[in-house]
Amino acid sequence: MTRTTERVRHELRFRIASVVSSERITPRMARITLHDPDFSQFRSDAYDDHVKLFFARPGERLELPVAGPNGLDFPGTRPQGRDYTPRSFDTGKAEVVIDFVLHGEGPAASWAAAAQPGDTVGMGGPRASFVVRSDYDWYLLAGDDTALPAIGRRIEELPRGANVLAFIEVADEAERQIFHTPANLELRWVFRSAGERLTEALRRAALPPGAGYAFIAGESAASAQIRDYLIDERGVHPDNIKAAGYWRAGEADFYDGHQH
Numbered sequence: 001m002t003r004t005t006e007r008v009r010h011e012l013r014f015r016i017a018s019v020v021s022s023e024r025i026t027p028r029m030a031r032i033t034l035h036d037p038d039f040s041q042f043r044s045d046a047y048d049d050h051v052k053l054f055f056a057r058p059g060e061r062l063e064l065p066v067a068g069p070n071g072l073d074f075p076g077t078r079p080q081g082r083d084y085t086p087r088s089f090d091t092g093k094a095e096v097v098i099d100f101v102l103h104g105e106g107p108a109a110s111w112a113a114a115a116q117p118g119d120t121v122g123m124g125g126p127r128a129s130f131v132v133r134s135d136y137d138w139y140l141l142a143g144d145d146t147a148l149p150a151i152g153r154r155i156e157e158l159p160r161g162a163n164v165l166a167f168i169e170v171a172d173e174a175e176r177q178i179f180h181t182p183a184n185l186e187l188r189w190v191f192r193s194a195g196e197r198l199t200e201a202l203r204r205a206a207l208p209p210g211a212g213y214a215f216i217a218g219e220s221a222a223s224a225q226i227r228d229y230l231i232d233e234r235g236v237h238p239d240n241i242k243a244a245g246y247w248r249a250g251e252a253d254f255y256d257g258h259q260h
């Protein structure tokens with residue numbers, strides 16, 4: 001059986017979307033549903049796709065950018081951009097749902113904490129999708145709350161018969177979410193409030209036999225550490241791991257190219 005990954009490129013599209021609704025699915029996670037007529041053509045083929053959200057600076061209005069020689073050119077001051085995962089989307093309703101960790105200060109977290117129906121946010125992408133086929137013997141998904149949208153989407157999208165091991169680090173028990181999936185799911189929540197860490201939870205876990213694929217995302221140093229551990233101590237081949245830094249402690253607007 002071939003086990004494959006594939007990168008698919010998409011035409012770059014940009015919209016200014018409106019908030020339809022905002023709910024707290026857990027105390028620290030806001031689920032925001034966005035609408036724009038262009039979302040009837042929204043395309044996101046992979047669970048860890050990302051869009052770039054743009055937030056207007058105080059006193060400024062969001063305006064559509066134009067494509068320039070060095071990427072997007074915004075009229076006036078460039079708005080602040082941050083990466084987020086399309087948690088789900090509905091092309092029929094022209095809606096995209098984003099889950100935001102309410103971690104405190106930052107243009108994205110502050111915007112999400114206060115978002116009301118009718119508020120607007122810019123959205124570019126996804127520009128590409130990294131598709132991991134569902135023919136591996138098992139899937140390991142490990143990450144913190146910022147990876148929870150990607151991990152939750154993957155858990156829900158994997159088909160019947162797929163074997164999934166998920167390790168999710170969140171602040172405390174109130175941050176647990178419920179997933180509905182036809183796959184065989186083994187799920188471990190790791191609570192920072194109890195002094196637990198992802199790496200330690202992984203050390204205690206047995207990996208199933210056969211060829212697996214690991215997706216790791218979250219705080220940059222933590223993701224890199226788990227990747228090294230899987231390669232050095234669990235014998236997972238680097239080609240069968242995607243490890244991404246989604247944020248870095250103490251650094252605003254962190255960017256690592258999204259992949260180690």
Ligand SMILES: Cc1cc2nc3c(=O)[nH]c(=O)nc-3n(C[C@H](O)[C@H](O)[C@H](O)COP(=O)(O)OP(=O)(O)OC[C@H]3O[C@@H](n4cnc5c(N)ncnc54)[C@H](O)[C@@H]3O)c2cc1C
Pocket residue numbers: 049050082083084085086099100101102103105106107108109110145146147149150245246247248249250251252253254258
């Ligand atoms: C490909 C990709 C997909 C992502 N998907 C999601 C997603 O679906 N949902 C989501 O919530 N996040 C997601 N993230 C992470 C998100 O982009 C970052 O957390 C981002 O820094 C948030 O921007 P901000 O404006 O709130 O804070 P920033 O202005 O970037 O940072 C301000 C301060 O907050 C700290 N900080 C940032 N994030 C966190 C955090 N989670 N916990 C604690 N401190 C933090 C920074 O270190 C900095 O000190 C994704 C990141 C990537 C690269």
